Amino acid sequence: xxxxxxxxxxxxxxxxxxxxxxxxxxxxxxxxxxxxxxxxxxxxxxxxxxxxxxxxxxxxxxxxxxxxxxxxxxxxxxxxxxxxxxxxxxxxxxxxxxxxxxxxxxxxxxxxxxxxxxxxxxxxxxxxxxxxxxxxxxxxxxxxxxxxxxxxxxxxxxxxxxxxxxxxxxxxxxxxxxxxxxxxxxxxxxxxxxxxxxxxxxxxxx
Numbered sequence: 058x059x060x061x062x063x064x065x066x067x068x069x070x071x072x073x074x075x076x077x078x079x080x081x082x083x084x085x086x087x088x089x090x091x092x093x094x095x096x097x098x099x100x101x102x103x104x105x106x107x108x109x110x111x112x113x114x115x116x117x118x119x120x121x122x123x124x125x126x127x128x129x130x131x132x133x134x135x136x137x138x139x140x141x142x143x144x145x146x147x148x149x150x151x152x153x154x155x156x157x158x159x160x161x162x163x164x165x166x167x168x169x170x171x172x173x174x175x176x177x178x179x180x181x182x183x184x185x186x187x188x189x190x191x192x193x194x195x196x197x198x199x200x201x202x203x204x205x206x207x208x209x210x211x212x213x214x215x216x217x218x219x220x221x222x223x224x225x226x227x228x229x230x231x232x233x234x235x236x237x238x239x240x241x242x243x244x245x246x247x248x249x250x251x252x253x254x255x256x257x258x259x260x261x262x263x
Contacts, residue, residue, distance in 0.1 A: 072101045076135060077164025078157040080128035093146060093196045098128040099224050103248055107222075107258050110246045113137055114218065118186045120144065122178045122204060123195020127154040130171045131161050133189075140170025141189070144178055151175050179203035183211045188219040198229035209239050212263060219263040226259050239263055 069081050083097045113119075117139040121129040124143025133139055145151040154173040162168055174181075179200045183190070190208055192201065212219060221240050223230055234240060240261035247257040 066100065066102070069098070069101050072132075075164075076131055077160035077162075078127065078131055079153075079160075080126040080131075080157065092200060093123070096123075096125040096147075096150060097193075098125060099193050101128075101132065103224070103256075103258075104129075104132055106248060107246050108136055110244070111222075111258075111260060113139055113189055113220070117141075117189045117220075118184070119189045119191060120183055120187045121191045123193065124154060124173060125150060127157050127171070127173060129191050129193075130173075131157065131169075134169050134171055135165070139189070141187070142172040142174055142184075144174055144176050144181055146175070146177055148175060179207075182207055185211065185215045187211065188217055190219070190221045191224070192222070192230070193224040194227050194230075198227060198233065201227075201230050202233050205233060205237075209237070212239065221261040221263075223259045223261075224257075225255050226257070231259070234261060 073080055080098045083095060113133065117133075117137070119130060119133050119139055119141030121127075121141070121143040124130060124145050127143055130141055130143050133141070143154060145154060151173055158169070158171055158173065161171075177200075178196065181204065208219075208221070219240075220243070221234075240263050243260040243262040245257055245259055
């Protein structure tokens, strides 16, 4: 893995400090890994815009696929008090996410219901209480298809309301979801401040 030194926006760095974590930067694989995409956190500006249009259920339990350094879990918890866990395949990054959890708990003076798990998405069975699933293009479409199939099986075993959020969605991901009937499109949250036609959130609901 190669790490590109990129500090993130001033706003991202400021909020990281407020939360007691460090989640900025972009990390590229070393060229031998083609199934998993680079690490890059969703910006806080994008998340704040999402939260102005979307509020998770009070009993939401979040799973972030390809969680990186944990920003999604921390910010959803900070804004809404919801627990959950993140999946990460890179062991060093996972260790840094866990250190971030220690920093977050110290800063918030609590023991947040957040965990970070070393597991492959295509092999992972979501916990029965999981009902909010987040993807920011962490891997190729074939892995997404397997991860989504596991989500569907989990809902078949224990049916419950659930939301799925895609950020900066991959066209292949969208095609997979267009061919199924378990989740229906709820709405699109477009980040209208730029000209990138892929810079939006797509939210689905079961």
